[in-house]
Every structure is written in C-alpha cells, then in structure tokens.
Amino acid sequence: xxxxxxxxxxxxxxxxRGKSAWAPYALTITGAAAFALxxxxxxxxxxxxTYDLMRFAPKTHLGEAVNFFLYDTAKIFLLLVTVIxxxxxxxxxxxxxxxxxxxxxxxxxxxxxxxxxxxxVTPFCSCSACPLFIGFVESGIPLGVTFSFLISSPLxxxxxxxxxxxxxxxKVAGLYVSAGMVTAILGGLAIGxxxxxxxVERFGVAPEDIEEERVPFRQRSREAWDHTKGLLRKVxxxxxVGIAVGAAIHGxxxxxxxxxxxxxxxxxxxxVAVVIALPLYSNAAGMVPIAQAxxxxxxxxxxxxxxxxxxxxLSTPEFIILKQVIKPKLLAVFAGILTAIFILFGYLFNAIL
Amino acid sequence: MKIEVxxxxxxxxxxxxxxxxxxxxxxxxxxxxxxVTDMRRxxxxxxxxxxxxxxxxxxxxxxxxxxxxxxxxxxxx
Numbered sequence: 001x002x003x004x005x006x007x008x009x010x011x012x013x014x015x016x017r018g019k020s021a022w023a024p025y026a027l028t029i030t031g032a033a034a035f036a037l038x039x040x041x042x043x044x045x046x047x048x049x050t051y052d053l054m055r056f057a058p059k060t061h062l063g064e065a066v067n068f069f070l071y072d073t074a075k076i077f078l079l080l081v082t083v084i085x086x087x088x089x090x091x092x093x094x095x096x097x098x099x100x101x102x103x104x105x106x107x108x109x110x111x112x113x114x115x116x117x118x119x120x121v122t123p124f125c126s127c128s129a130c131p132l133f134i135g136f137v138e139s140g141i142p143l144g145v146t147f148s149f150l151i152s153s154p155l156x157x158x159x160x161x162x163x164x165x166x167x168x169x170x171k172v173a174g175l176y177v178s179a180g181m182v183t184a185i186l187g188g189l190a191i192g193x194x195x196x197x198x199x200v201e202r203f204g205v206a207p208e209d210i211e212e213e214r215v216p217f218r219q220r221s222r223e224a225w226d227h228t229k230g231l232l233r234k235v236x237x238x239x240x241v242g243i244a245v246g247a248a249i250h251g252x253x254x255x256x257x258x259x260x261x262x263x264x265x266x267x268x269x270x271x272v273a274v275v276i277a278l279p280l281y282s283n284a285a286g287m288v289p290i291a292q293a294x295x296x297x298x299x300x301x302x303x304x305x306x307x308x309x310x311x312x313x314l315s316t317p318e319f320i321i322l323k324q325v326i327k328p329k330l331l332a333v334f335a336g337i338l339t340a341i342f343i344l345f346g347y348l349f350n351a352i353l
Numbered sequence: 354m355k356i357e358v359x360x361x362x363x364x365x366x367x368x369x370x371x372x373x374x375x376x377x378x379x380x381x382x383x384x385x386x387x388x389v390t391d392m393r394r395x396x397x398x399x400x401x402x403x404x405x406x407x408x409x410x411x412x413x414x415x416x417x418x419x420x421x422x423x424x425x426x427x428x429x430x
Binding site: 095096097100124125126127128130131132134135136138203219222223226321324325 | 361365366399402415416
C-alpha cells in the first residue's frame with residue numbers, strides 16, 4: 001500500500017480565519033434564542049389554528065386530534081432541524097479513522113466502554129459497515145470491541161433521540177441513551193467471550209491511517225446543513241405519517257383495549273413487540289409518535305422502549321451488507337444477543353417505571 | 354487523470370459520482386471515472402467509510418460529500 005498517499009491535501013476554501021473564528025459562537029447563540037422563541041409560541045399557535053381559524057370545537061375527539069397533529073408536527077420538525085444540525089456539526093470532529101486510532105491497543109472491557117461511547121458521537125452510514133468493520137478488525141481491535149462500536153453507533157442516533165425527547169421528554173430519552181450504551185457494552189463483551197474470530201472473512205489488507213485535514217467552519221456548517229436537509233427529506237414523510245396515525249389513536253382508540261394487550265400485566269407484550277420491531281427499520285422515525293399514542297392509551301413504558309430499541313438497533317439492510325464479511329453463525333449470534341438484551345431491558349423498565 | 358469513486362452503491366456514493374462527473378464537465382477536464390464497489394479494493398485504500406474519492410491513487414476524502422468548489426479544486430490540480 002505504499003503507492004497511496006496517506007496525507008490528504010490541505011484545502012483553503014471558506015472564510016478568512018479571523019472572520020470564521022466567531023462564527024460558531026454567533027450561530028449557536030442566535031440559533032438557541034430563535035429556537036426558544038419559536039418553541040414557546042408553538043402551543044398557542046396550534047391552539048389558535050385549531051380552535052379559532054379552523055373552528056373545531058375544543059374537547060372533542062376531532063378537535064383534539066387536529067390540535068395534537070399540528071402541535072406535534074411543528075414541535076418535532078423544529079427539534080429535528082435544531083438537533084440534527086447541532087449534532088452533525090459536533091460529529092464532524094469524530095471520524096471512524098480517529099475512533100480506530102483511539103481504540104488501538106485497548107483491552108476488552110475498557111475498550112468496549114470506549115467503543116460504545118465513541119459510537120454515540122461517530123456516525124457511519126450502513127453502507128460503510130463493511131469497510132469499517134473489516135478496517136477495525138484487521139488493525140487488531142478485538143472483535144467484541146468492534147461490535148460494541150457497531151451496535152452503539154446506529155442504536156444511539158440523533159433522530160431517535162429527538163423523537164424520544166419531543167414525544168416522551170428528557171427522562172425517557174436519557175434512559176434510552178443509557179440503555180443503548182449498556183446494550184453496546186454487554187453485546188460486545190458477550191461476542192468477545194465467544195471466540196468467534198474465525199467467523200469473520202479475512203481480507204489481509206494492511207490497515208492504513210489516512211490523515212484528515214481540518215475543514216473550515218463555513219464549509220463544515222454548509223455540509224451540516226446539507227446533511228440536515230437530506231435527513232429531513234428522508235425521515236420527514238415517515239414522521240408526518242406517524243404523527244397522523246398517533247393523532248388518530250389519541251382521538252379514537254379506547255384506553256382499555258391497548259392497556260389489556262400491551263399493558264404491564266401481559267407478560268408476552270415485550271417479546272412480541274421486539275419481534276414485530278425487527279423488520280421495521282426505515283420507519284423508525286415514524287414509529288415514535290405511534291408508540292407515544294399507544295403509551296398514552298396504556299402500553300407499558302418498558303415495552304415501548306424495547307420495541308423502539310429493536311426498530312433502531314436491528315436493521316435488515318445492515319445485516320444484508322454485513323453478510324459479505326461476517327459468516328451466518330456470527331450474524332445469528334449478533335442478532336440473538338441484541339434481541340435478548342432488548343427483551344431484558346423491556347422487562348427491567350416495566351418493573352422499575 | 355484517473356478518478357475512482359469508492360462505495361458499495363448507496364445513495365451518497367451515487368451522488369458523489371454524479372457530482373464528480375458534473376464538475377468534470379463544467380471544468381472541461383478529461384478523466385476516467387470508475388465506480389468501485391469491490392470491498393477488497395475499497396479497503397485496499399485504507400478507507401473506513403464511504404463514499405470516498407480517489408484521484409490518481411490518492412484518497413481525497415472519505416465518509417462525506419465534498420463541497421462543489423472543493424471538488425473542482427482537486428479536479429483542476
């Protein structure tokens with residue numbers, strides 16, 4: 001691999017240095033102020049639209065469903081834009097290359113914890129799963145540590161976080177992040193114990209370190225904005241559909257029906273929810289409003305969380321891609337361990353919440 | 354000039370290929386553009402995330418879509 005240069009050439013695009021130095025702070029402060037102002041105005045605006053402009057009668061099924069739909073759509077999209085943009089800006093400082101360097105030479109245990117943490121802030125799109133996975137393993141990072149990263153990166157992601165924050169609040173979103181990290185640590189440790197290294201295709205490529213240049217802020221903010229727009233375009237329709245279905249459930253589905261089937265007293269609710277969630281990957285963003293409506297109608301919180309973790313954490317497309325480099329036995333172990341952990345978390349949260 | 358777009362064929366990789374071709378056409382630069390999907394070759398460049406752009410054997414960027422002017426600068430050099 002000596003022919004390829006390891007050094008990316010520096011570029012000099014963007015604003016002059018002096019000008020771009022204060023840009024991040026100015027943008028953050030203006031953004032936060034605008035966010036707070038708009039956020040506070042959402043509820044009165046939704047009320048005014050529903051009950052004054054469109055003249056729906058308050059305290060009726062239809063009126064409340066319409067009001068819920070308007071308020072929640074506006075709130076979620078505002079949160080999505082703000083958080084995705086902010087998270088993308090921060091995430092640009094964490095590349096898979098840097099993660100690999102940070103994890104190099106780390107033992108299992110501490111390595112799993114670090115990998116799970118770094119996974120939260122380091123994005124990779126599912127089509128990068130192969131080079132990432134092989135690149136980690138071939139550079140000597142233990143299999144279990146690699147899996148910790150592979151589990152936590154998609155499981156704890158900004159869209160899931162925003163949706164939970166907007167629809168369930170800070171406590172549930174926090175629980176989700178902690179549960180996601182614990183899943184990544186435990187799952188990686190378990191896979192590491194099982195000595196499945198032979199289940200990985202060997203490519204024998206020498207790991208290379210590519211140095212990445214610092215991209216000026218103006219360009220990074222533009223990239224973050226493009227990314228935000230692209231992501232919104234992708235998840236937006238699902239969110240809108242999810243909120244509409246959620247609004248219908250809020251308005252029309254009777255409480256005791258949901259509570260009887262998905263409440264705490266049905267011991268089958270958690271595993272059934274996790275199994276239903278397995279093939280639902282692309283609809284993750286749209287699932288939260290529906291889950292929130294079901295929760296409001298009596299579905300147990302642990303069941304809701306287990307369901308959501310399974311939607312986000314086990315994705316069919318990623319499995320199909322990983323099949324190129326991981327043998328079926330290890331893939332099955334990977335899916336089995338995650339399913340088991342999600343079900344356990346479901347029961348645990350149902351017991352303590 | 355030989356340009357390789359590395360990526361297993363997701364939306365972003367196609368976007369990078371299109372943007373590269375568009376930039377080449379705009380600049381009037383002749384170049385051979387190849388979309389590499391073979392995992393072994395992708396990893397041979399030491400790339401951990403796709404899409405990645407390789408110009409004459411040099412990795413220019415990985416895991417992101419470069420801005421149009423950044424792309425043009427590499428293609429003109």
